[in-house]
Structure formats: structure tokens, C-alpha cells
Amino acid sequence: MFDTQTVTFVEGGCALIVGVTLPDGAPYATRGWGLQVRSAGQGLVRLMLAASDTERLPGVFDDAPIAVTGADVPTLRSLQLKGRTVALEPATVEDIERMERYCDGFFGDVERVDGTPRDVMQRLVPARFVACAIQVDTFFDQTPGPGAGAAVTASS
Numbered sequence: 001m002f003d004t005q006t007v008t009f010v011e012g013g014c015a016l017i018v019g020v021t022l023p024d025g026a027p028y029a030t031r032g033w034g035l036q037v038r039s040a041g042q043g044l045v046r047l048m049l050a051a052s053d054t055e056r057l058p059g060v061f062d063d064a065p066i067a068v069t070g071a072d073v074p075t076l077r078s079l080q081l082k083g084r085t086v087a088l089e090p091a092t093v094e095d096i097e098r099m100e101r102y103c104d105g106f107f108g109d110v111e112r113v114d115g116t117p118r119d120v121m122q123r124l125v126p127a128r129f130v131a132c133a134i135q136v137d138t139f140f141d142q143t144p145g146p147g148a149g150a151a152v153t154a155s156s
Contacts, residue, residue, distance in 0.1 A: 001136065002040040009079065010035050010045070013105020014070035018049065020060055028057065032068055033129060034095075034102030043083065043136040048099045050126035054088055061085050066134055069142055073109035078142035079152075086133040095131050 002010075016032030033048035047068060054061050064085050071078040091099075107121045141152045 001043040002037050006079070006139075007037045007040060009072070009077075010070050010081070011037060012072075013102060013107075013109050014072045014078075015106060016047070017069045017071070018047065019067040019069075020057075020064055022057070022060060028060065031124075033126070034099040035068065035070070036098055038133070044086070045081070045134045045136055046095070047132045047134055048091065048095055048102070048129050049132050051091075051128035051130045052126060054130050054132075061088055061132055066132075068134070071142070073106070073113050076144055078144075078148075080140040080142045081134070081136045082138045082140070083134050083136040086135050089131045089133065091129040091131050095129065099129060 011034075016035060018030050018032045020028050022028050030050065030053045033050070035048070036046045038044045038046050045068075049061070062085065065082070066085050067080055067082045069078055069080040103122075103125060107118045110116050110121060111118055139152050141147050141150045
């Protein structure tokens with residue numbers, strides 16, 4: 001499901017926006033803080049979320065539809081992954097190290113492209129994290145332009 005190019009893209013420093021649906025049907029969006037492809041062939045990923053999101057919204061991330069959009073800051077290339085949440089788990093030491101690498105890449109891109117200093121962006125980083133396991137089933141091109149919204153294979 002995930003080819004090498006797609007794994008490199010989603011695990012890099014692309015901006016990660018996460019969308020779920022609240023119990024009343026309203027949309028809810030938050031930021032992701034790093035993503036790891038756990039099983040490329042089966043479409044299983046591990047996404048870092050702020051613990052405050054999952055605590056404030058109990059049940060919203062339990063076996064629920066979810067969309068994660070990754071956008072490359074310099075090029076605006078964007079890919080949306082859709083699937084279902086499988087589990088919420090405590091963040092491990094490896095997860096926190098991955099989140100720190102993610103922030104380094106993402107903040108570096110924003111600083112180069114927009115000029116926003118890293119110390120300003122560092123203030124956005126949550127104090128605590130959880131890992132959300134997601135079973136991805138579809139991909140969509142979300143790059144601005146005429147192809148935005150089109151279903152794609154991971155290798156596109």
C-alpha cells in the first residue's frame with residue numbers, strides 16, 4: 001500500500017492536519033506531530049497526537065473514521081490518508097524521538113519558507129503525546145490544482 005516514496009513523504013517534516021468527526025457530527029481538526037508507517041504493505045501507521053486532544057474528546061478517536069493530510073511546506077504537495085483509528089497508546093521513548101525529528105524538519109521548512117523563527121513555533125509543541133494507530137485504506141491527492149481531491153495509489 002505504501003511505497004518507499006510515500007513513506008519518505010509522510011514520515012518527513014510535512015505539515016500534518018488530522019480530521020475526525022465529533023459525536024454531534026461536527027468536524028474537528030487538530031495537528032499531528034509525526035507519523036510512522038508501521039506496516040507499508042498493510043497500511044498501518046502510527047500518528048502522534050497531543051494528549052490534550054484525546055482527553056478533551058473521549059471516545060472520538062476510538063475505532064473512528066480519520067483523515068490525515070500531509071503537506072510539504074516548500075512545494076505544497078499534499079496527500080490525504082483516510083482510514084480508521086485502531087488504538088490509542090501511550091507514547092514511547094521512540095515516539096517522542098520521532099516527534100522531535102518531525103518538529104525539526106517541519107520547523108526548518110517553515111523557517112526557510114516563511115521566516116518564522118523556530119523558537120516561536122516551538123511554543124506550539126504540546127507537553128504530552130499519545131500514539132494513534134490508524135489503518136489506512138485510501139489516499140487522495142490534495143495538492144492545490146486541478147487534480148486536488150482525486151483518489152490515488154500510494155505510488156502516485
